[in-house]
Amino acid sequence: MSDKRIIKIFDTTLRDGEQSPGGSMNHEEKMQIAQALVDLGVDVIEAGFPIASPDDFRAVQEISNNFKGAEIAGLCRCNDQDIDRAWEALQRAEAPRIHVFLATSAIHREFKLNMSTDEIIENAVEGVKRAKGYCDNVEFSTEDAVRTEMDFLCRVVEAVIEAGATTVNIPDTVGYATPAHMGDVIQGLIDRVPNAGDAVLSVHCHNDLGLAVANSLAGVEAGAGQIECTINGIGERAGNCSLEEVVMAMRTRSDFYSCDTRINSQLLVPTSQLLSRITGLEVQRNKAIVGRNAFAHEAGIHQDGMLKEPTTYEIMRPEDVGFDKTDLVLGKHSGRAALADRARSLGFELDDDQIRSLFKQFKTLADSKKDIADSDIASLIEQQLAASET
Numbered sequence: 001m002s003d004k005r006i007i008k009i010f011d012t013t014l015r016d017g018e019q020s021p022g023g024s025m026n027h028e029e030k031m032q033i034a035q036a037l038v039d040l041g042v043d044v045i046e047a048g049f050p051i052a053s054p055d056d057f058r059a060v061q062e063i064s065n066n067f068k069g070a071e072i073a074g075l076c077r078c079n080d081q082d083i084d085r086a087w088e089a090l091q092r093a094e095a096p097r098i099h100v101f102l103a104t105s106a107i108h109r110e111f112k113l114n115m116s117t118d119e120i121i122e123n124a125v126e127g128v129k130r131a132k133g134y135c136d137n138v139e140f141s142t143e144d145a146v147r148t149e150m151d152f153l154c155r156v157v158e159a160v161i162e163a164g165a166t167t168v169n170i171p172d173t174v175g176y177a178t179p180a181h182m183g184d185v186i187q188g189l190i191d192r193v194p195n196a197g198d199a200v201l202s203v204h205c206h207n208d209l210g211l212a213v214a215n216s217l218a219g220v221e222a223g224a225g226q227i228e229c230t231i232n233g234i235g236e237r238a239g240n241c242s243l244e245e246v247v248m249a250m251r252t253r254s255d256f257y258s259c260d261t262r263i264n265s266q267l268l269v270p271t272s273q274l275l276s277r278i279t280g281l282e283v284q285r286n287k288a289i290v291g292r293n294a295f296a297h298e299a300g301i302h303q304d305g306m307l308k309e310p311t312t313y314e315i316m317r318p319e320d321v322g323f324d325k326t327d328l329v330l331g332k333h334s335g336r337a338a339l340a341d342r343a344r345s346l347g348f349e350l351d352d353d354q355i356r357s358l359f360k361q362f363k364t365l366a367d368s369k370k371d372i373a374d375s376d377i378a379s380l381i382e383q384q385l386a387a388s389e390t
């Protein structure tokens with residue numbers, strides 16, 4: 001543990017996630033999620049965008065006032081009014097963080113901001129200095145960083161660190177990067193920005209090409225020290241980097257990444273399920289880590305291997321992410337070993353002949369019924385036992 005780099009987990013479920021279609025939450029629900037995030041052990045909770053609405057302001061303020069154990073961040077555009085409003089909401093937090101963002105790519109400069117490169121740098125530095133006047137912990141995000149010219153991105157990053165930013169976030173706002181590209185951007189900043197070592201570099205990846213987790217890991221491999229992510233990967237469009245996936249990738253492959261997080265992984269499944277219940281956004285059954293099938297096995301060969309030694313077909317233990325245990329699903333692909341095991345766990349001691357005949361009946365049932373419940377197995381066994389007694 002000691003020689004492993006600890007990567008900060010910056011959760012933005014309540015900001016990026018909440019602003020996505022179907023992700024909205026009421027005030028009480030936001031407080032429940034904030035508590036779950038503290039329990040989960042995230043380093044930073046981005047609680048909202050205070051100037052965006054009175055509801056957002058109230059949520060950031062109440063989370064700041066009441067929750068200890070994580071830094072609380074509030075998002076703001078790079079102007080005085082936004083930054084002042086963010087601080088108003090954050091000021092009583094145990095560890096407040098002002099998160100200022102400004103777009104840097106040519107497309108955003110030209111079509112959205114109508115600003116020159118020099119104006120962007122001037123504006124960014126002013127914003128960081130204003131935030132710094134309120135609190136030492138200031139994060140600056142170069143919106144659409146991945147589509148920004150590398151030379152210019154280096155200039156912006158150097159200037160905001162010089163102005164006092166303690167974290168500089170490199171977002172792939174539109175989900176355009178690939179892993180090698182994201183790694184190159186982070187590596188390029190570390191190599192070329194002389195004061196890069198004075199701030200934590202962060203990645204914020206969107207999942208438009210299904211690469212948000214892979215891109216975040218590539219950023220970490222290149223030297224990023226913070227990952228921005230959300231529970232179940234909810235967020236704008238195709239969503240953000242999924243917290244549970246990126247955390248378990250680093251933990252399961254710590255032999256490769258030599259890093260870890262402070263996340264209490266046994267709470268991943270309960271937290272995922274809480275968010276699904278609150279928002280109604282269900283996770284797909286085969287979703288990595290937290291999906292209902294993530295630790296389910298139906299194929300006979302796999303079930304037989306699992307019963308002999310779980311590591312034959314599992315790289316993680318279900319209980320490490322908060323599932324009760326591996327789910328050996330009994331269906332038409334299952335074998336005799338799994339059926340015998342289930343019969344035993346239901347309290348029936350059957351001899352080989354009984355198992356053989358039970359297996360035949362089971363296969364017939366499995367052909368007509370997709371999900372076989374324990375009660376189905378029990379009634380097959382009871383019928384069989386009753387028949388052999390008479």
Ligand SMILES: [Zn+2]
Nearest residue numbers: 016173204236
């Ligand atoms: Zn985002």
